[in-house]
Amino acid sequence: xxxxxxxxxxxxTLQGGIYALAAFGLALIFGVSNVLNLAHGQFLMLGGLFSxxxxxxxxxxxxxxxxxxIPLFFGLGFLFERGLVRPLLxxxxxxxxxxxxxxxxxxxxxxxxxxxxxxxxxxxxxSYMMPSIQMGSMVISSIRLLGLLFIVLLTVAVHLFLKKTYxxxxxxxTTQNRQGAMLMGVNTFRIGSxxxxxxxxxxxxxxxxxxxxxxxxxxxxxxxxxxxLCIIVMGGLGSLYGSLLGGLILGITEAITGYFxxxxxxxxxxxxxxxxxxxxxxxxxx
Amino acid sequence: MKKIHIVxxxxxxxxxxxxxxxxxxxxxxxxxxxxxxxxxxxxxxVGGYLGYINMGHSAFFGIGAYTFAILLNGxxxxxxxxxAAILVGxxxxxxxxxxxxxxxxxYFSLATFGLIRLFELLAFNLRSLxxxxxxxxxxxxxxxxxxxxxxxxxxxxxxxxxxxxxxxRLGLAWTAIREDEEVAQTFGINTLKHKCVALMxxxxxxxxxxxxxTWYIIFINPKVVFGLExxxxxxxxxxLGGSGALIGPIVGAFFITIVEEILWTKVPYFHLxxxxxxxxxVGLFMPGGxxxxxxxxxxxxxxxxxxx
Numbered sequence: 001x002x003x004x005x006x007x008x009x010x011x012x013t014l015q016g017g018i019y020a021l022a023a024f025g026l027a028l029i030f031g032v033s034n035v036l037n038l039a040h041g042q043f044l045m046l047g048g049l050f051s052x053x054x055x056x057x058x059x060x061x062x063x064x065x066x067x068x069x070i071p072l073f074f075g076l077g078f079l080f081e082r083g084l085v086r087p088l089l090x091x092x093x094x095x096x097x098x099x100x101x102x103x104x105x106x107x108x109x110x111x112x113x114x115x116x117x118x119x120x121x122x123x124x125x126x127s128y129m130m131p132s133i134q135m136g137s138m139v140i141s142s143i144r145l146l147g148l149l150f151i152v153l154l155t156v157a158v159h160l161f162l163k164k165t166y167x168x169x170x171x172x173x174t175t176q177n178r179q180g181a182m183l184m185g186v187n188t189f190r191i192g193s194x195x196x197x198x199x200x201x202x203x204x205x206x207x208x209x210x211x212x213x214x215x216x217x218x219x220x221x222x223x224x225x226x227x228x229l230c231i232i233v234m235g236g237l238g239s240l241y242g243s244l245l246g247g248l249i250l251g252i253t254e255a256i257t258g259y260f261x262x263x264x265x266x267x268x269x270x271x272x273x274x275x276x277x278x279x280x281x282x283x284x285x286x
Numbered sequence: 287m288k289k290i291h292i293v294x295x296x297x298x299x300x301x302x303x304x305x306x307x308x309x310x311x312x313x314x315x316x317x318x319x320x321x322x323x324x325x326x327x328x329x330x331x332v333g334g335y336l337g338y339i340n341m342g343h344s345a346f347f348g349i350g351a352y353t354f355a356i357l358l359n360g361x362x363x364x365x366x367x368x369x370a371a372i373l374v375g376x377x378x379x380x381x382x383x384x385x386x387x388x389x390x391x392x393y394f395s396l397a398t399f400g401l402i403r404l405f406e407l408l409a410f411n412l413r414s415l416x417x418x419x420x421x422x423x424x425x426x427x428x429x430x431x432x433x434x435x436x437x438x439x440x441x442x443x444x445x446x447x448x449x450x451x452x453x454x455r456l457g458l459a460w461t462a463i464r465e466d467e468e469v470a471q472t473f474g475i476n477t478l479k480h481k482c483v484a485l486m487x488x489x490x491x492x493x494x495x496x497x498x499x500t501w502y503i504i505f506i507n508p509k510v511v512f513g514l515e516x517x518x519x520x521x522x523x524x525x526l527g528g529s530g531a532l533i534g535p536i537v538g539a540f541f542i543t544i545v546e547e548i549l550w551t552k553v554p555y556f557h558l559x560x561x562x563x564x565x566x567x568v569g570l571f572m573p574g575g576x577x578x579x580x581x582x583x584x585x586x587x588x589x590x591x592x593x594x
Contacts, residue, residue, distance in 0.1 A: 106568075
């Protein structure tokens with residue numbers, strides 16, 4: 001029993017790590033530009049799809065292949081912000097919410113349709129095997145451990161970027177107070193584009209893990225966007241690190257409920273969201 | 287009688303007589319159009335007047351549809367089942383308004399968007415009640431014309447009631463909350479109560495529409511009533527037409543339903559992409575929706591269809 005729980009915790013942490021990664025990217029984007037990016041899940045899907053295509057062409061280790069995707073997705077996110085999001089930023093409150101929903105939702109519908117036309121609507125997954133590690137009665141797949149390691153490294157890298165570099169500090173300043181940052185000489189528009197790039201990298205990285213551990217279809221994007229948005233609500237309003245916590249909680253809950261009642265694992269996520277909102281309306285760290 | 291009243295009156299008589307002269311395809315198309323108007327217009331109570339973007343509006347539609355289907359199969363009769371559909375929808379709205387209305391702005395939209403997914407999963411999982419992914423079938427018979435009249439009636443009722451409500455104290459309170467919630471509270475408006483009432487009214491129309499739709503379409507499953515297609519109706523139609531104006535969602539529903547129908551029949555591929563790109567363009571270039579376009583604003587205001 002104990003070994004099952006440890007295994008569930010490892011699976012849950014990994015799953016939660018994937019959630020946390022993409023949700024963290026979304027929280028960064030939301031924090032800087034106040035735009036609800038419903039296309040976030042689509043970038044995750046595209047990340048998975050591209051690494052699938054690269055894997056099929058080369059058969060190398062998919063985690064290493066994902067390094068090639070980083071500049072590609074940074075560019076994609078950067079251009080997405082330039083083209084579609086920046087024109088919205090001058091709008092106020094209510095109107096910004098409406099416009100951002102329309103634009104990002106429309107973009108994600110278009111991305112979904114075009115990908116399913118060119119690459120087919122069927123499920124895609126990379127079956128990449130690596131020898132598993134056996135410890136007593138526990139069997140831990142090493143690709144999962146490697147994935148966990150990659151996630152931790154990526155999170156630490158983003159954390160260091162936020163704390164140590166000028167751009168990172170400017171980014172945090174923009175989340176706290178846009179006008180203030182602007183007055184201090186921060187080019188908030190450039191920061192907005194860069195943040196979108198980084199958020200998209202995180203989403204696509206999560207997509208790489210997704211395609212290795214599960215399967216992807218062109219249609220997972222919008223439900224996933226909804227889920228990540230729920231995670232950042234759960235984590236806390238305007239708190240960047242709350243999304244990491246929310247993602248982990250969700251992943252572990254899903255792994256545990258998934259073991260005892262497989263159908264209910266996704267439903268549990270939303271019940272947890274409502275429960276947290278009842279107790280702490282501003283989210284865990286808000 | 288003003289000119290506009292005569293136009294509305296003639297239009298209504300036309301729609302009442304239409305199913306006797308046109309092919310069934312036209313009747314089915316108009317039914318769909320009226321359904322979209324009901325959903326988009328009832329969304330607009332919360333989305334347009336109260337200023338809370340409720341992206342989970344179609345959850346009420348689905349709840350109504352499932353309640354109706356389950357009770358009708360339990361031999362409760364059409365009338366009782368529709369009544370129960372409204373009741374369950376309204377009760378649910380009251381239930382969620384407490385945790386959800388503590389959220390503001392974007393976060394409210396997110397949490398409500400999650401609701402649809404939650405209900406889709408619940409409908410899949412509660413197999414003994416909802417039939418899971420294989421859905422529910424109700425007793426079939428030919429009822430297109432009757433369903434058309436029900437939907438038309440509900441559409442007129444929804445639009446009429448919203449017209450009256452927005453001119454009442456309640457509607458004024460909603461607008462006040464939209465403009466500035468703190469100020470509204472300071473002026474003695476019980477904001478939580480008003481928000482809750484708005485959501486309940488909005489839910490009642492959507493869940494009754496869900497019941498009528500089930501009655502017409504005979505078969506429902508989680509994808510049909512909680513899927514993206516219905517969920518997008520209020521978001522795209524109300525916002526495209528113009529949120530917060532009575533005529534807005536109607537214009538949006540007309541526009542999108544007709545364009546969708548043309549795309550479905552003429553373009554074999556990419557109609558979802560075309561739909562998406564259209565939504566993007568609206569978001570980028572028409573912040574207030576079609577009815578607030580510069581060249582359309584004046585004539586609409588002169589007709590008394592739009593207020594500032």
